[in-house]
Amino acid sequence: MYTSKINIKIRDTILDPQGKAVEHSLKSLGFNSVTDTRIGKYIELKIDTLSEEDAKKITEETCRKLLANPVMEDYEFVVSKDGEGK
């Protein structure tokens, strides 16, 4: 069993109003050193395959076909094997 941790982020060139709103709230709370905020999605998949290669391939495909919007979003992911004995 493998775990894929996927981060999906709106491209840097595209305006992120949700991020701006959170940035504004952070500034109101006194966090003046925060200069930029971007908000995206975090998705964790448990994948039941035999090899890490397969798990990576499946994760890549799920991002391309469903999870990420290829026009507006970038994604990156890390695949790791679940601990033995769990």
Added chain:
Amino acid sequence: MYTSKINIKIRDTILDPQGKAVEHSLKSLGFNSVTDTRIGKYIELKIDTLSEEDAKKITEETCRKLLANPVMEDYEFVVSKDGEGK
């Protein structure tokens, strides 16, 4: 300048209907090896501080005070220094 990459996830013991919906869609698309899906938030902060310690402290504080719901969510983050010359 430092970049904080924060992943916020609903606790494993709490039902994640959005994750279940995506899992169902993945199965409809033929991804039968995906056995669990959890959806959370990904937040990227740019922090203008002198030391990595300060950046970590600020990130921790933003999570506690605004970004994460301490009752329902867990968070983890990585802080890295932005590349020289950028």
